[in-house]
Amino acid sequence: MLTLALTLGAQSGHADEPPEVTVSNLRRVFHNGQHNAFTDLVKFRGKYYLAFRSCPDGHMVHPTASVIILASDDARQWHQVHQFSVKHRDTRDPHFLVFQDKLFVYTGTWYSGETTIPVKDYDLNLHLGYAVWSEDGQNWHGPTLLEGTFGHYIWRAAAHGDTAYLCGRRKADFEVGPRGEGHTVESLMLESDDGLIWRKRAVFQKVKGDETAFLFESDGSVIGIGRRGGDKAQLLRSEPPYQQWDRRELDRYIGGPLIARWGERYVVGGRKSIGGNGPKTSMCWLVDDRLHEFAELPSGGDNSYPGLIALSPTKAIMSWYSSHEKDESGNAITAIYMADLEIDSPD
Secondary structure, eight states, rough: OOOOOOSSSSSSSSSSOOOEEEEEEEEEEESSSSSEEEEEEEEEEEEEEEEEEETTSSOOOOTTTOOOOOOOESSSSSSEEEEEOTEEEEEEEEEEEETTTTTEEEEEEEOOOOOOOGGGGGGGGGGGEEEESSSSSSSEEEEEEEBBBBTEEEEEEEEEEEEEEEEEEEEGGGGGOSSSOOGGGEEEEESSSSBBBBBEEEEEEEOOOEEEEEEOOOOOHHHHHHHHTEEEEEEEEEETTTEEEEEEOOSSOEEEEEEEEETEEEEEEEEEETSSSOOOOEEEEETEEEEEEEEEOOOOOEEEEOOOOOOOEEEEEEEEOOOOOOOSOOOOOEEEEEEEEEEEEOO
């Protein structure tokens, strides 16, 4: 188990600067010899839940992929409560949603068929969302295909009131053409009354649609962080009925974006590539539409896709995956990690 502790963040000296954060108890919580990636965290009915994809064949599209769900009473000791796969499909990017007194886990799935397919045969138009759900975190239903998501690559889920929302990116007009997403991909806000049947609410990106995380305010307004391929990410805002969107470019690329509320502040996390140091998982405060990094986690190579749970206004836990460690033979492993976060008290 890793025991490193570090403090990163804005330098002190101005009262309006975001606080520094101590990162401690860094630990590898799961590795089974497979490629383990794409994490999310949630608290449901007093327990903590951690989800991720596990695949013996690696990062790319394989029908051998599955989603593993772990549970814990204390976020220290974890045990598996569910694992699922979808026949002929690659399950990946699992995300939690607590909605209508149920815990949902959503996954986007590429069609692969009986065996691994070459990259040239990936087809976004055959993408399909699936879900499993539970009323108690122990007994699970599904996986069930999500009506209205065929041809959509679904991403993080969020809810406001009696409605659930997903980002779903798709080929414009479901155009049939060469493999690859390119600039013709648009991002939609999808909505659902039951978490299983989805419909279009709005198109919020007409070009370079990509992974987008939503966070709703009490008045129904929404803030989002949108990946834009390898370009700089965007900060998105809209109000009901979500037909008009404000888009502002941020200062960096963000892979696997997260946006969450921690006390009265906003946290943005994901993979950065800045300064030629290679990809790293980082966490930032979002203040006045600008990012202020407070932690760079031990990470490298294939990494990112963080999850976060705010435990109190000053304490939180987070998850991510990375391939910066090696096994006894010197080969890189791709494993699941967690850390404790605590806002430093002012002097």
